[in-house]
Amino acid sequence: xxxxxxxxxxxxxxxxxxxxxxxxxxxxxxxxxxxxxxxxxxxxxxxxxxxxxxxxxxxxxxxxxxxxxxxxxxxxxxxxxxxxxxxxxxxxxxxxxxxxxxxxxxxxxxxxxxxxxxxxxxxxxxxxxxxxxxxxxxxxxxxxxxxxxxxxxxxxxxxxxxxxxxxxxxxxxxxxxxxxxxxxxxxxxxxxxxxxxxxxxxxxxxxxxxxxxxxxxxxxxxxxxxxxxxxxxxxxx
Numbered sequence: 001x002x003x004x005x006x007x008x009x010x011x012x013x014x015x016x017x018x019x020x021x022x023x024x025x026x027x028x029x030x031x032x033x034x035x036x037x038x039x040x041x042x043x044x045x046x047x048x049x050x051x052x053x054x055x056x057x058x059x060x061x062x063x064x065x066x067x068x069x070x071x072x073x074x075x076x077x078x079x080x081x082x083x084x085x086x087x088x089x090x091x092x093x094x095x096x097x098x099x100x101x102x103x104x105x106x107x108x109x110x111x112x113x114x115x116x117x118x119x120x121x122x123x124x125x126x127x128x129x130x131x132x133x134x135x136x137x138x139x140x141x142x143x144x145x146x147x148x149x150x151x152x153x154x155x156x157x158x159x160x161x162x163x164x165x166x167x168x169x170x171x172x173x174x175x176x177x178x179x180x181x182x183x184x185x186x187x188x189x190x191x192x193x194x195x196x197x198x199x200x201x202x203x204x205x206x207x208x209x210x211x212x213x214x215x216x217x218x219x220x221x222x223x224x225x226x227x228x229x230x231x232x233x234x235x236x237x
Contacts (some may be wrong), residue, residue, distance in 0.1 A: 019043025
């Protein structure tokens, strides 16, 4: 049975499942926290991984900062996880930060789940800020395919989240990384993806990324269609 523990690692809270011989790192998206991985973490632990799920600055049980930049958050991520994990998964904001840090973390495999690589907008920033006061009823209406446990984890994360981090979206420029040397890279997209349009997906495939789409899935693919996400990940596990 997987064991869940939480520790502080160089300032960031890290949740752990399992004690396998290989390490998998999970990095959540904007306004979420490590609780977002409460289904995937045990799944990977059951496959023989020690799973480390980070709470990013301003999220979960990690500290709030006076101000936030992508660069400083990527630096904090690098400091909090061991170098050379077998696998790292980054969702949305987490995918952007992982792509900024992948050359330093040096995973064998990386999965970018609907990564926030497109430019941000004022509208999206305001939508995130409005999520701070979301109710269970609103989440059910917006995410009818999510398990109830995922909604409850989201509500708990929103209570702990610093909405000042949404300001990052206002200065978010388009960011299209290359495949890091020595790392296999998979991009798993929603259908349609709000952050990686079709022409960008084609460009990524041309640049050496494996790109797969989970039909009908929303932006948080691992909540909307967990089995579809695991299937799309394929041999990356």
